[in-house]
Amino acid sequence: MRKILLTIQYNGKNFSGWQRQKNALSIEEVLENKISALLGQPIVLEASGRTDAGVHAYAQTAHFETSSNFDIEKLPQAINFGLDENISVVSAKEVAKNFHARFSVKKKTYLYKTYQSKFNLPLFESTHAKTHELLTQNFDKMVLASRHFLGTHNFRAFCSTQTNAKTFERTIFDIKLKKSNGTIDFFITGSGFLYNMVRIIVGTLISVGEGKILPEEIPDIISSQDRKKAGKTMPAHALYLYKVYY
Amino acid sequence: MRKILLTIQYNGKNFSGWQRQKNALSIEEVLENKISALLGQPIVLEASGRTDAGVHAYAQTAHFETSSNFDIEKLPQAINFGLDENISVVSAKEVAKNFHARFSVKKKTYLYKTYQSKFNLPLFESTHAKTHELLTQNFDKMVLASRHFLGTHNFRAFCSTQTNAKTFERTIFDIKLKKSNGTIDFFITGSGFLYNMVRIIVGTLISVGEGKILPEEIPDIISSQDRKKAGKTMPAHALYLYKVYY
Numbered sequence: 001m002r003k004i005l006l007t008i009q010y011n012g013k014n015f016s017g018w019q020r021q022k023n024a025l026s027i028e029e030v031l032e033n034k035i036s037a038l039l040g041q042p043i044v045l046e047a048s049g050r051t052d053a054g055v056h057a058y059a060q061t062a063h064f065e066t067s068s069n070f071d072i073e074k075l076p077q078a079i080n081f082g083l084d085e086n087i088s089v090v091s092a093k094e095v096a097k098n099f100h101a102r103f104s105v106k107k108k109t110y111l112y113k114t115y116q117s118k119f120n121l122p123l124f125e126s127t128h129a130k131t132h133e134l135l136t137q138n139f140d141k142m143v144l145a146s147r148h149f150l151g152t153h154n155f156r157a158f159c160s161t162q163t164n165a166k167t168f169e170r171t172i173f174d175i176k177l178k179k180s181n182g183t184i185d186f187f188i189t190g191s192g193f194l195y196n197m198v199r200i201i202v203g204t205l206i207s208v209g210e211g212k213i214l215p216e217e218i219p220d221i222i223s224s225q226d227r228k229k230a231g232k233t234m235p236a237h238a239l240y241l242y243k244v245y246y
Numbered sequence: 247m248r249k250i251l252l253t254i255q256y257n258g259k260n261f262s263g264w265q266r267q268k269n270a271l272s273i274e275e276v277l278e279n280k281i282s283a284l285l286g287q288p289i290v291l292e293a294s295g296r297t298d299a300g301v302h303a304y305a306q307t308a309h310f311e312t313s314s315n316f317d318i319e320k321l322p323q324a325i326n327f328g329l330d331e332n333i334s335v336v337s338a339k340e341v342a343k344n345f346h347a348r349f350s351v352k353k354k355t356y357l358y359k360t361y362q363s364k365f366n367l368p369l370f371e372s373t374h375a376k377t378h379e380l381l382t383q384n385f386d387k388m389v390l391a392s393r394h395f396l397g398t399h400n401f402r403a404f405c406s407t408q409t410n411a412k413t414f415e416r417t418i419f420d421i422k423l424k425k426s427n428g429t430i431d432f433f434i435t436g437s438g439f440l441y442n443m444v445r446i447i448v449g450t451l452i453s454v455g456e457g458k459i460l461p462e463e464i465p466d467i468i469s470s471q472d473r474k475k476a477g478k479t480m481p482a483h484a485l486y487l488y489k490v491y492y
Contacts, residue, residue: 080365085366085368085371087368088366088367088368089365090364090365117336118336119335119336120334121255122331123255123304
């Protein structure tokens with residue numbers, strides 16, 4: 001058996017998320033069906049992790065095992081041929097037997113895109129979340145606030161109450177805020193993320209930008225472990241799985 | 247009569263371009279109808295210039311005259327209310343009687359977005375043009391080539407043969423190429439542009455990136471005034487009117 005790791009880009013707008021579900025179209029289902037048909041044998045994908053409904057990926061990773069000797073160089077193109085145009089396999093490589101797309105992950109980076117405007121802007125609305133114009137002025141406060149998230153913490157306050165998680169300790173390695181012409185991008189790198197964790201951290205930083213939360217209040221919010229003390233859950237359409245590190 | 251200047255953002259994908267046309271929906275028509283209904287009097291928009299079918303604008307500008315005393319502060323929101331979601335007025339201000347949205351233009355910047363990949367990428371395909379991966383390696387050659395366009399030249403070789411233009415002299419003030427993670431953005435600033443001129447200049451720089459044209463050949467292509475010697479016309483969906491300077 002060979003183990004093959006795919007890197008996959010997708011626009012999540014029309015999908016119920018990565019994971020297979022009854023009565024809803026998932027990215028996993030589309031890809032598993034396509035690859036199984038191509039190789040003439042059922043395959044099962046193991047991704048680096050799920051992404052929720054509407055969330056995108058620049059570079060999701062997933063492995064599968066197969067006895068097929070299909071040429072690995074030609075595999076991405078063969079999978080992409082006739083595939084849903086919102087999904088594209090950008091690379092394929094063989095990996096060692098003890099590699100696992102989820103368990104071997106060292107860290108992951110998510111990107112959250114926002115724009116600052118009084119009005120809905122047609123060139124941003126499908127890719128970015130709209131926020132208050134005030135954020136541009138309070139950018140430095142948001143950067144200050146972001147530093148309090150770094151390190152290992154119990155992130156229960158930044159996790160959806162609908163979670164099945166058993167442990168809430170996670171490590172944030174890096175948060176970068178990039179301000180450009182009317183936009184702010186949030187790059188968040190961590191060991192792993194709880195349900196909605198990136199979207200709630202960004203929502204909390206935006207509350208700082210709106211003057212509703214002070215940067216120095218972040219440590220208390222974290223230690224409260226109380227979801228109600230953190231900011232709101234930002235919408236899915238502006239969230240991107242950016243990079244998976246092994 | 248008051249003269250009012252609007253700044254307008256639009257996603258051009260569903261429109262026949264800025265300018266009114268029979269049997270096709272233009273951005274101008276949608277806006278003129280909306281503003282005329284709002285003010286209770288027919289108004290006529292004069293834009294900084296046309297944009298072609300499928301071309302976008304971060305900040306198109308257009309003026310109109312009106313005897314209405316509608317509060318200028320509330321005008322953008324009032325126009326945007328119920329407007330086609332692919333168009334948004336981002337600001338409105340009163341301008342002097344001798345101001346003209348087209349004739350007063352000092353310079354304009356267009357942005358052309360490309361990505362480099364073997365495969366169609368779902369997060370780029372509606373906003374960027376796909377080009378050869380080779381471009382990333384030959385970036386410096388493209389920058390070298392771009393410098394030959396600066397200054398005042400006869401740009402007939404970089405103009406669609408379907409033009410109505412009478413003069414072909416235009417001035418390019420600046421060309422900036424910005425390479426990011428798998429993308430190259432082209433910012434081109436000039437006094438004014440011939441029909442398809444930005445798209446042909448970018449197509450020519452891409453030919454340089456593909457090794458089909460050498461940077462030092464650009465002056466000869468310009469002086470040939472022969473459209474066939476320049477690169478291809480790049481597609482409309484990746485072109486953005488970025489800024490208009492007065």
